Every structure is written in structure tokens, then in C-alpha cells.
Amino acid sequence: xxxxxxxxxxxxxxxxxxxxxxxxxxxxxxxxxxxxxxxxxxxxxxxxxxxxxxxxxxxxxxxxxxxxxxxxxxxxxxxxxxxxxxxxxxxxxxxxxxxxxxxxxxxxxxxxxxxxxx
Amino acid sequence: xxxxxxxxxxxxxxxxxxxxxxxxxxxxxxxxxxxxxxxxxxxxxxxxxxxxxxxxxxxxxxxxxxxxxxxxxxxxxxxxxxxxxxxxxxxxxxxxxxxxxxxxxxxxxxxxxxxxxxxxxxxxxxxxxxxxxxxxxxxxxxxxxxxxxxxxxxxxxxxxxxxxxxxx
Amino acid sequence: xxxxxxxxxxxxxxxxxxxxxxxxxxxxxxxxxxxxxxxxxxxxxxxxxxxxxxxxxxxxxxxxxxxxxxxxxxxxxxxxxxxxxxxxxxxxxxxxxxxxxxxxxxxxxxxxxxxxxxxxxxxxxxxxxxxxxxxxxxxxxxxxxxxxxxxxxxxxxxxxxxxxxxxxxxxxxxxxxxxxxxxxxxxxxxxxxxxxxxxxxxxxxxxxxxxxxxxxxxxxxxxxxxxxxxxxxxxxxxxxxxxxxxxxxxxxxxxxxxxxxxxxxxxxxxxxxxxxxxxxxxxxxxxxxxxxxxxxxxxxxxxxxxxxxxxxxxxxxxxxxxxxxxxxxxxxxxxxxxxxxxxxxxxxxxxxxxxxxxxxxxxxxxxxxxxxxxxxxxxxxxxxxxxxxxxxxxxxxxxxxxxxxxxxxxxxxxxxxxxxxxxxxxxxxxxxxxxxxxxxxxxxxxxxxxxxxxxxxxxxxxxxxxxxxxxxxxxxxxxxxxx
Numbered sequence: 001x002x003x004x005x006x007x008x009x010x011x012x013x014x015x016x017x018x019x020x021x022x023x024x025x026x027x028x029x030x031x032x033x034x035x036x037x038x039x040x041x042x043x044x045x046x047x048x049x050x051x052x053x054x055x056x057x058x059x060x061x062x063x064x065x066x067x068x069x070x071x072x073x074x075x076x077x078x079x080x081x082x083x084x085x086x087x088x089x090x091x092x093x094x095x096x097x098x099x100x101x102x103x104x105x106x107x108x109x110x111x112x113x114x115x116x117x118x
Numbered sequence: 119x120x121x122x123x124x125x126x127x128x129x130x131x132x133x134x135x136x137x138x139x140x141x142x143x144x145x146x147x148x149x150x151x152x153x154x155x156x157x158x159x160x161x162x163x164x165x166x167x168x169x170x171x172x173x174x175x176x177x178x179x180x181x182x183x184x185x186x187x188x189x190x191x192x193x194x195x196x197x198x199x200x201x202x203x204x205x206x207x208x209x210x211x212x213x214x215x216x217x218x219x220x221x222x223x224x225x226x227x228x229x230x231x232x233x234x235x236x237x238x239x240x241x242x243x244x245x246x247x248x249x250x251x252x253x254x255x256x257x258x259x260x261x262x263x264x265x266x267x268x269x270x271x272x273x274x275x276x277x278x279x280x281x282x283x284x285x286x
Numbered sequence: 287x288x289x290x291x292x293x294x295x296x297x298x299x300x301x302x303x304x305x306x307x308x309x310x311x312x313x314x315x316x317x318x319x320x321x322x323x324x325x326x327x328x329x330x331x332x333x334x335x336x337x338x339x340x341x342x343x344x345x346x347x348x349x350x351x352x353x354x355x356x357x358x359x360x361x362x363x364x365x366x367x368x369x370x371x372x373x374x375x376x377x378x379x380x381x382x383x384x385x386x387x388x389x390x391x392x393x394x395x396x397x398x399x400x401x402x403x404x405x406x407x408x409x410x411x412x413x414x415x416x417x418x419x420x421x422x423x424x425x426x427x428x429x430x431x432x433x434x435x436x437x438x439x440x441x442x443x444x445x446x447x448x449x450x451x452x453x454x455x456x457x458x459x460x461x462x463x464x465x466x467x468x469x470x471x472x473x474x475x476x477x478x479x480x481x482x483x484x485x486x487x488x489x490x491x492x493x494x495x496x497x498x499x500x501x502x503x504x505x506x507x508x509x510x511x512x513x514x515x516x517x518x519x520x521x522x523x524x525x526x527x528x529x530x531x532x533x534x535x536x537x538x539x540x541x542x543x544x545x546x547x548x549x550x551x552x553x554x555x556x557x558x559x560x561x562x563x564x565x566x567x568x569x570x571x572x573x574x575x576x577x578x579x580x581x582x583x584x585x586x587x588x589x590x591x592x593x594x595x596x597x598x599x600x601x602x603x604x605x606x607x608x609x610x611x612x613x614x615x616x617x618x619x620x621x622x623x624x625x626x627x628x629x630x631x632x633x634x635x636x637x638x639x640x641x642x643x644x645x646x647x648x649x650x651x652x653x654x655x656x657x658x659x660x661x662x663x664x665x666x667x668x669x670x671x672x673x674x675x676x677x678x679x680x681x682x683x684x685x686x687x688x689x690x691x692x693x694x695x696x697x698x699x700x701x702x703x704x705x706x707x708x709x710x711x712x713x714x715x716x717x718x719x720x721x722x723x724x725x726x727x728x729x730x731x732x733x734x735x736x737x738x739x740x741x742x743x744x745x746x747x748x749x750x751x752x753x754x755x756x757x758x759x760x761x762x763x764x765x766x767x768x769x
Contacts, residue, residue: 005165056190056193056194058194058283058285060190060193061187061190061191061194061283062280062283062284064183064186064187064190065187065276065279065280065283066276066280067183068179068183068184068187069272069275069276071178071179071182071183072179072183072272073269073272075175075178075179076255076265076268076269078171078248078252079171079248079249079251079252079255080252080255080256081252082246082248082249082252083248083249083250083251083252083253083255083256084252086249086253087252087253087256090258090290090291091253091256091257094256094262094265094266095256097266097269098265098266098269101266101269101270101272101273102269102272102273104273104310104313105272105273105276105277107317108276108277108280108313108317109276109280111317112280112284112317114280114284223496227490227492227493227496230490230492231471231490231492231493257289257357258289258290258291258295258356258357259289259356259357259358260357261357261359261417262356262357263299263356263357263359263360263409263418264359264417264418264421267406267409267418267421267422267425268421270306270402270405270425271402271406271421271424271425271428273402274398274399274402274403274425274428274429275428277395277398277399278395278399278428278429278431278432279432281395281432282432282435282438282447
């Protein structure tokens with residue numbers, strides 16, 4: 001274990017401090033003059049319109065699901081790509097087969113209409 | 119106690135406390151955030167075990183995709199803002215006893231067989247882990263069959279999960 | 287460090303490659319066809335599975351050597367090959383039965399998930415490495431979780447899928463922990479090498495038993511042995527009946543394959559340790575399955591408890607740790623697969639027409655549809671162990687192996703449980719043949735693919751009981767591999 005990981009550890013210690021500072025600083029530095037109109041909830045600069053808690057769109061979930069599967073595919077492809085130069089020819093075909101199988105997944109999701117946003 | 123041991127202790131404590139908080143927090147969203155903390159702790163332990171690639175995968179896949187998916191799923195349920203329901207049901211004493219029993223069993227096993235005293239084998243710095251892994255993944259007398267089966271499994275999971283979560 | 291791929295390696299995974307190509311075909315046709323033509327996917331799947339069986343029997347049978355291929359990941363031998371053909375047969379029949387079920391037979395996803403699950407099972411049958419084993423178990427289980435919850439609008443089906451997934455994931459996690467501890471303490475993931483380490487005394491007995499117990503959690507879940515059986519009644523009741531049939535037969539057979547292989551390859555040097563554990567599990571499974579089946583009013587739950595009991599009988603053969611015992615177990619699994627598939631097939635069609643899965647819905651079935659009543663008679667008598675059906679000869683074999691291994695108490699428990707089992711099977715047959723109902727004249731329409739499947743199965747049950755030697759020889763060759 002060498003010093004590079006210490007840098008990451010240092011990063012983890014310092015990185016939360018900066019947003020924390022950004023959030024906590026106004027507590028001390030900002031003037032406190034609350035006013036009834038200033039404290040109202042607003043939406044895009046005007047008053048709220050309709051219900052505030054709406055049903056979450058399921059499409060977000062489906063996109064995250066598809067992303068997950070392709071992310072795991074990427075994880076398998078990284079080592080193959082790193083070792084690419086020292087691989088014989090059929091190993092390239094094996095990697096391409098892997099990609100084609102997951103490409104079939106993409107085609108399935110596309111043709112069944114799960115990539116539509118609306 | 120060497121530096122590595124004390125680092126391991128810190129990360130193990132962080133992981134365990136976060137894991138405990140995942141199952142005991144009332145607010146479901148907070149539970150997901152504590153899970154992210156747990157997964158970071160596990161990634162740190164992977165680094166201590168010299169499994170650098172695994173640590174990176176852990177962060178990218180587990181935290182970057184799976185934990186986000188969980189948060190989306192939580193937001194799909196309607197009561198995310200009202201912590202409701204009891205966390206423990208009436209069997210929690212038996213479950214705690216069983217868990218403690220298993221833990222003590224594992225500790226006894228590891229102490230008896232000296233598993234707690236082994237040291238981490240040193241890997242020579244010339245070993246390029248990721249490249250070796252890549253070659254092993256596509257070599258016919260290593261792991262090529264699990265590699266391809268994993269892709270089929272991913273495809274099956276994709277088709278199945280999309281089928282279940284599709285709108286009617 | 288790189289090997290090369292030669293023909294024998296390709297022939298070893300010929301069924302898997304062909305299953306993969308079949309999945310490709312079904313996939314393409316599912317995307318190209320529209321709803322009216324999608325039912326033909328069932329013919330393609332069933333025909334494809336049968337073609338794979340025939341081509342594998344012609345080209346891919348294992349030779350006389352024991353054949354570790356693909357870097358020690360897979361083992362090409364008769365044990366794996368016989369089970370592969372069995373799984374493919376089960377999948378053919380399931381595809382045929384499912385073709386005319388509403389919401390099931392017209393969905394391409396059903397056939398795709400069925401093919402993927404069968405692919406996982408064929409890999410399970412020939413795995414020889416812990417990593418391959420775990421991967422193939424997951425590749426089998428994941429499509430089955432979805433298939434159990436396939437009817438998205440039905441509450442029972444989603445509950446079944448959810449329960450199966452939750453318990454299955456938990457059992458899988460514990461099993462994986464056992465695998466990783468086994469790897470850690472023995473230093474290798476290869477099943478034969480682990481046996482070598484245990485034989486040389488390289489592993490502490492406490493660790494041996496600990497890892498074995500954890501691995502048995504996973505395997506016990508798949509074969510629904512006590513105390514890991516509690517998912518079976520709810521899942522079988524809620525899942526679509528055709529899927530419950532596939533689950534209770536092929537998935538359980540796959541679980542038995544890996545159980546037999548791991549226990550008799552890796553843990554073989556320590557067989558005295560686990561024999562008693564497995565004998566107790568077998569006793570509890572048989573007894574619990576049979577006694578709880580007595581109280582059931584829903585036929586799917588009754589069949590679920592009956593299949594739990596049958597898992598107990600099969601375990602008797604495994605406990606005997608002899609060639610006769612494993613032969614008996616393998617033969618029992620073959621007969622059990624055919625019989626239970628037929629049972630769930632009959633339940634599927636009667637449940638669809640009458641709309642109910644209670645036993646009272648079967649009143650007067652023999653008058654409504656004499657052929658279905660006859661099929662039910664054959665199936666239930668075979669399950670009870672009556673000659674001349676297949677169920678009789680395999681029970682004799684399994685109990686004989688227990689006696690030969692001096693486990694007289696186990697054989698006695700088996701006989702006692704068979705007697706209890708006979709009671710509830712005969713109760714159902716009483717409803718079918720003796721009771722009358724007011725819908726007697728309403729016919730039960732049976733479609734062509736379903737009829738083909740059921741006729742093949744019924745003839746198979748009778749054939750297995752009468753013409754014993756081909757199947758017995760296959761089971762013996764498969765069992766010889768392990769000794």
C-alpha cells in the first residue's frame with residue numbers, strides 16, 4: 001500500500017468539509033430577518049401549483065435498471081480491454097460474443113418500447 | 119498493532135455501524151444512505167486486501183448503480199416521507215440470539231484454526247492484476263465459460279426485471 | 287497459459303451452445319412477430335428442445351474418460367449428461383403445456399426465461415468448480431423467480447414470486463458464504479481438489495461440518511428439504527400452475543444433481559460426518575411432507591407437500607452412499623419428474639376450466655373427461671408407489687439401498703411414510719372417480735399441444751414401471767461415475 005491511497009483518504013476527509021462549510025456558513029453569516037412572504041414555499045419562482053408530492057415516474061426506475069445491467073457489463077469488459085494486446089485472436093471473439101449478447105438485451109429493451117420516456 | 123490493522127479496525131467499525139443503522143433506521147431513505155456508507159466501508163476493506171480493482175468495481179457498480187436503483191425504488195413507494203411501521207417484530211429476540219450464536223461460532227472457529235493470525239501474503243509489485251484478470255477471463259482453460267454464462271445471466275436478469283417492472 | 291479450443295471441448299458443451307442458439311431464435315421471433323403469431327413460439331421452443339435432445343444423443347454423449355473440460359470448470363460425464371437430457375425433456379413438456387395458458391403462452395418472455403433457466407440447469411449438471419456451480423445455480427434460479435411471479439395482476443402470483451425471490455436470495459447468500467469459506471480453508475475451487483485436501487486431512491473437522499451445513503442451506507432450499515421447505519407450498523400455490531410444475535420437477539432435479547455431485551465428490555472422504563445429518567433431514571422431510579399433506583384442501587398445496595415428501599425419499603438413496611443408492615435416486619428423479627409434470631399439467635387444465643384449485647373441483651372428473659381421469663389415476667398411483675407404474679420400482683430401489691447400507695430405521699420410516707402418502711393420493715382419486723358434481727356434462731376442452739404432452743408423460747409413467755432395464759442401466763452408468 002503506497003502513498004496514492006493516502007491521497008484518496010485525505011480527499012475523503014477534506015471533500016465533505018467543503019460542502020459542509022458552504023451549508024453551515026450562511027447559518028452564521030447570513031442576516032436573520034424572516035418575513036411571512038419570504039418564508040413561503042415556492043416553485044420556479046411562483047406559488048406552488050397542485051399537489052407537491054406527486055407519483056414518481058416508473059420510467060426513472062427502468063432507466064436505472066438498464067443502466068445497472070450495462071454497468072456490470074462494463075465491469076467485465078475493463079479487464080478484457082486492459083489485457084487486449086496480449087490476447088490471441090479467439091479471445092477477441094469471446095469478448096465480442098459477450099458484447100453481442102448484451103447488445104441483444106439493448107435491442108430487446110428498445111423494441112419493446114421500454115426506452116420511451118413518456 | 120500495525121498501521122494496517124488499525125486502519126482495518128476503523129473501516130470495519132464504520133462498516134458495521136452503518137450496516138446496523140441500515141436495518142434499524144425508521145426512515146427508508148436514510149437506510150439507503152447508510153447502505154452507501156456501508157458499501158464505501160467494504161470498498162476500503164478491499165483496498166486493504168490489495169484488491170484494488172474490486173474496490174473500484176464496488177464503488178462504480180454497487181454505489182453508482184445498485185444503491186441509486188434502490189433509491190429510485192424507494193421513491194416509487196408513496197410513504198417515503200412518513201416513517202411508519204415498526205422496525206422490529208416479535209421474533210427479534212430469537213433472531214438476535216441466533217445471530218449472536220452464529221457469530222460466536224464463527225469467532226471460535228477462527229480462533230481455533232488460527233485463521234485470525236494469518237498475515238496477508240505479499241503480492242509482488244510487478245503483477246499487473248487487471249491484465250492478469252483480463253487474460254484469465256477469456257482463456258479457455260481458465261474462466262471463459264463463467265464469463266459467457268455471466269453475460270447470459272445478465273441478459274436473463276435484464277429481460278426478467280424489465281418484464282416485471284413494465285407498466286401494464 | 288492460453289489453451290486452445292478443440293472439438294471435444296465444443297462437444298462437451300453442445301447442449302448449451304444449442305440452447306443458446308434456440309434462445310437467439312426465440313428472441314428474434316419474439317421481436318418480429320405480433321401477438322397472434324406468438325403462440326408458435328411454444329412450438330419452436332418445444333421442437334427446439336426435442337431437437338437438442340436428439341442431436342446431443344447422437345453427437346455429444348460422453349466417452350469413457352471422465353472428461354474435465356474448459357479448464358476444470360465443467361465435467362463431461364454420464365451423470366451430467368443424463369440429467370441434462372432430463373432437464374431438456376422437462377422443458378419440452380413445460381413449453382407444450384404452457385402454450386394455451388392465458389397470459390403465459392403468448393408471451394415471448396416466458397419461453398426466453400424457460401430457455402435461460404434450462405441453460406443454467408444443464409450447466410449445473412456438469413459443474414465441477416465452485417465458481418461455475420454458483421453461477422449456474424443463479425442462472426437457473428433468477429428466471430424462475432420471475433416465472434413464479436409471471437402473472438403481474440394476480441396477487442397470489444406476485445406474492446409467490448416475491449417470497450421465492452426473497453427466500454431464494456437468502457439461501458443463496460448463505461450457500462455462497464459456505465462456498466467462500468470452503469475455498470478459503472481448502473485453497474482451491476475445484477471440487478476434486480477439495481476432496482483431495484479433505485482426504486489428506488488438510489481441513490479441520492469443525493470447519494468441514496460448518497461449511498457443509500452452510501452449503502446444505504442452499505442445496506436444501508432448492509430441493510425443498512426440511513427445514514428449508516417453507517417456501518414450497520406458498521410458491522407452488524401462487525405461481526402459474528405450469529411454472530409450478532417446472533419448479534417442482536426440473537429445478538428440484540437440478541438441486542439434487544448438485545447435491546449428489548458436491549457431497550459425493552468433494553465431501554466423499556468425510557462421508558461418515560454427513561451421513562447422519564442427511565439421514566435426519568431425509569426423515570424430517572418425508573414425515574413433515576406427508577403429514578402436512580393430509581390436511582390440505584387445495585390440490586396445488588397438496589402436490590407441494592407431496593413433492594416435499596418425495597424429496598425425502600430421494601434423499602434416502604443419497605444417504606445410502608452406495609452405487610445402488612445413487613442409481614435408485616437418479617431413477618427416482620427421472621420417474622418423479624415425469625409424474626409430477628403430468629400432475630401439475632392436469633391441475634393446470636382443470637384449474638383453468640373450473641376456475642378453482644380446490645380438491646372438490648375434481649368431483650366427477652372421470653365422467654366429465656374420462657381420459658383426464660385416467661391420466662390422473664396413473665399419475666397419483668405412481669406417486670403413491672403402486673405397481674405397475676414407475677413410482678413403485680423406484681421406491682423399491684431406494685428402500686433396498688437403505689436396507690443394504692444397514693439403515694433399517696430409515697427404510698422403516700420410508701415405508702411408514704409411503705403408507706401415509708397412499709391415503710391422501712387415494713382421497714383425491716376418490717373425488718375424481720366416486721363423487722359426482724353438477725357440471726358433469728360440461729366438457730373440458732384439451733388443446734393439441736397439451737394433449738401431446740400429457741400422452742407422452744402418461745405413457746412414460748407406465749413405460750418406466752414396466753420396461754425397467756434401459757432406465758436402470760442409464761442410472762447405473764450415471765451413478766458409477768461417482769464411485
